[in-house]
Amino acid sequence: MSINKIVKAGLVIVAAVALFSCGTRRSPGRAYMPDMTYSVAYETYAPAQQRLEASAKAKNELSPFYSGMPVPGTIARGEMLPIHMSSNRDSAMSAAGIKNPLELAKVDLKEAERLFLINCAICHGTKLDGNGPLYNGGNGPFAAKPADLVASAMTEGSMFHVATFGKGQMGSYASQLTTTQRWEVIAYIHSKKAGGSTGAPGMNADSAAAASAKPVTADSAKAAAPKG
Numbered sequence: 001m002s003i004n005k006i007v008k009a010g011l012v013i014v015a016a017v018a019l020f021s022c023g024t025r026r027s028p029g030r031a032y033m034p035d036m037t038y039s040v041a042y043e044t045y046a047p048a049q050q051r052l053e054a055s056a057k058a059k060n061e062l063s064p065f066y067s068g069m070p071v072p073g074t075i076a077r078g079e080m081l082p083i084h085m086s087s088n089r090d091s092a093m094s095a096a097g098i099k100n101p102l103e104l105a106k107v108d109l110k111e112a113e114r115l116f117l118i119n120c121a122i123c124h125g126t127k128l129d130g131n132g133p134l135y136n137g138g139n140g141p142f143a144a145k146p147a148d149l150v151a152s153a154m155t156e157g158s159m160f161h162v163a164t165f166g167k168g169q170m171g172s173y174a175s176q177l178t179t180t181q182r183w184e185v186i187a188y189i190h191s192k193k194a195g196g197s198t199g200a201p202g203m204n205a206d207s208a209a210a211a212s213a214k215p216v217t218a219d220s221a222k223a224a225a226p227k228g
């Protein structure tokens, strides 16, 4: 075999390897280490639905798929610490004594009013009298009569409990409003109860009925006064 032939044969082999090694095949070829080829997929930012379906399929608590819900107890950045309550009756009763943790004079009542009008006024009405467009004196599409919030004897804490867990035909607003926003709305309601637009002194007002259910403080006595 001449040198020339060897070179030519070599060129043919190189060309053949070059031709056959490049294809349009996208598969990784034979999986001789399947663990590596088909690794458990953590699709961190995959669409939630896809993740939920995947974990339903896996039917396994140890499924690596994220459920789409934050871990229980998660607190959003900048959010106030949660008030520990639950939906049960005892918790609803004990909520009565909880004070609005917001510094009332600092509550932005314009913002609180905006939140109330968006979330609550459709039922409770812009006058808070329980006659919003959804109820409309019984002619609206919502059959249950929303409570008259001005006349309501509820304390701030109980109202917060209602806004968080709902009551009767009213649902929870915990997923629409953050803890702070719910307290803002409660502050707004109480500013209306006190009858003042400035609100500040009256916002702490618990109604006389509510005040009688717990120790009357100088504050609550004073606060109840503007109503009369």
Ligand code: HEC
Pocket: 116, 119, 120, 121, 122, 123, 124, 134, 142, 144, 145, 146, 147, 149, 152, 153, 154, 158, 159, 160, 162, 163, 167, 168, 169, 170, 171, 173, 177, 185, 186
């Ligand atoms: C879909 C209509 C609807 C919406 C929206 C709604 N509520 Fe209600 N709410 C009701 C009804 C109906 C009741 C009466 C429930 C009962 O007593 O069985 C009620 C009762 C209440 C009570 C109890 C008052 C009392 O004295 O018993 C409070 C407090 C309250 N709502 C606050 C709110 C707040 C705050 C919002 C907005 C975040 C809101 N509601 C949004 C329908 C609604």
